Each structure stands twice: as C-alpha cells, then as structure tokens.
Amino acid sequence: MKPRLTIFDEPMLYTEGLSKLLMQSKIFNTIDICNSLETLSRHLKDQPPEILVMSSNILMFTELYKSIEDITHEYNGIKIIIIGNCYDVIDIRKLFNKGIKSYLDKNCKYDEFLKSINALLLNEIYICDHAKERMISFISNEQEKRNLHMKDPLTRREMEILKLICDGYSSKDISEKLFISINTVETHRKRILLKLNVKNSVGIVKYALENHIID
Incomplete structure (x- = not known):
C-alpha cells in the first residue's frame, strides 16, 4: 500500500504546487497540507501519515526541535524529513538525535527531495549533499584541532x-x-x-x- 504524506510548510502556493507535483510521481496514496501547529496537531491525531515533511519556513529552530521531540514521542512510526535553513552540523545532529530520518537544505532541488523520499521508503536515512559537505569540513577541522x-x-x-x-x-x-x-x-x-x-x-x-x- 502506498504511504501517506503530510507537508507542514508555507506559503500555500508553494505547498499546493509541491503536492500536485508529488502526486504525479504516484509515490503516495494521499498528500495533506498543514500550515500551522494547530492544524498539524489535529491532523496527526486523526490520521498520522507515514512521512512528514517539516520546513523551517514556519518555525524557528528551537520551536522546530521541540515539535519534533513531541511528534517522535507521540508517533514513533512517522518518518520526518526536515527542510532547514542551511543549519550547521551541530544542529543537524541534534535533529537526528531527536528522531528525524532525513535532512535537506532549502536550496536542494526536487530530484534530491525525491531521493530522500525513496531512502525513507527503504528504511534508510538521508542527508543532502550540501549538508554532507559541511559535515566533512567540520570533521576535518575537528581532526586538525586534535x-x-x-x-x-x-x-x-x-x-x-x-x-x-x-x-x-x-x-x-x-x-x-x-x-x-x-x-x-x-x-x-x-x-x-x-x-x-x-x-x-x-x-x-x-x-x-x-x-x-x-x-
């Protein structure tokens, strides 16, 4: 059975466009859109999806972090993709420690978004190429310090x-x-x-x- 997807993002023009594009891929059974924490909370209670996309457009990092903590505690079966504002390595690690399964920067292209979806469907994790480059640089700098x-x-x-x-x-x-x-x-x-x-x-x-x- 095809999974269900929920997109937590704004503006509506962008989310509706992304939803229609994804429906053409025929990956998902249904795609729902939420643009506030209140509507997202109600939606998760009524019909929790298999995959949830959350964007930093709506929430500050601390709010996003807390929301992920609450969601993963209440619904541990949901696989979360974060579209972040080019977060640094330490913040990305914090998000994965809280239970997200994929991280993408805002500047990622649609093809990479699909790669992250496919990775989650295979029960894998995914980190976009831009974030990987930052991680490699961070590790290299830490090694130099040591x-x-x-x-x-x-x-x-x-x-x-x-x-x-x-x-x-x-x-x-x-x-x-x-x-x-x-x-x-x-x-x-x-x-x-x-x-x-x-x-x-x-x-x-x-x-x-x-x-x-x-x-």
Whole structure:
C-alpha cells in the first residue's frame, strides 16, 4: 500500500504546487497540507501519515526541535524529513538525535527531495549533499584541532596503557598485567597526559571516547 504524506510548510502556493507535483510521481496514496501547529496537531491525531515533511519556513529552530521531540514521542512510526535553513552540523545532529530520518537544505532541488523520499521508503536515512559537505569540513577541522593538541602520536605501548586506564586499571594492575615496573607505567602515563594535553585519567577517558578508541 502506498504511504501517506503530510507537508507542514508555507506559503500555500508553494505547498499546493509541491503536492500536485508529488502526486504525479504516484509515490503516495494521499498528500495533506498543514500550515500551522494547530492544524498539524489535529491532523496527526486523526490520521498520522507515514512521512512528514517539516520546513523551517514556519518555525524557528528551537520551536522546530521541540515539535519534533513531541511528534517522535507521540508517533514513533512517522518518518520526518526536515527542510532547514542551511543549519550547521551541530544542529543537524541534534535533529537526528531527536528522531528525524532525513535532512535537506532549502536550496536542494526536487530530484534530491525525491531521493530522500525513496531512502525513507527503504528504511534508510538521508542527508543532502550540501549538508554532507559541511559535515566533512567540520570533521576535518575537528581532526586538525586534535592533531594540534597532540603533537606526537601515541606509541603502541602508550595506546595499550591508555586502554587499560580507560578500563579502570591502576598503575599497579597495569604493571602486573604488562610485566613492567610501576615506574615505567607512571612514565608512560605522564607521556600520555602530555601528548593528549589532558590533566588526569578522566581527561584520558574523555579523549578515548570522543575519538572512538573505546566504546
């Protein structure tokens, strides 16, 4: 059975045009339009769709974020597509953490919108190319920052000790496990702190988690 789509956006001329264009694609069974939170709330209660498109034209980011939180809590089966105002990477992450399945910038073309629809129908997530480029740039910048903080890479032995520290082993435990002296362990520990630019074991664990060295 074909899914139902709801579009939460404005102006009406644009939403009606998009609705007619999508109906020609014969992807959806029905397409409904809502242009206020009140009408959207009533519509979701009466007949929740499989896919919901929400735009930043109507709501500020904080309002949009809160609405998504409420919708995903009440109707966890709805797949949400957000058309955002070129949100930054951190805000996009927040939206996905709240349960959206697709993110598109306002400047995306119709073909990419259809790609996102098809991805959702396959139970996949979708991020538009423009947002992906921002994410790649963000990750590259974060990596450069980490490289600046860590002047020298950790040796194999230091990495081994770092993981044991993260597992809660004391210096004495590590010395017994690796058959080295406590003084050697402490020397390695000091070098790890220096290289990671952190002050204590908590900082080591935080670094390991942020860089996916441990889960």
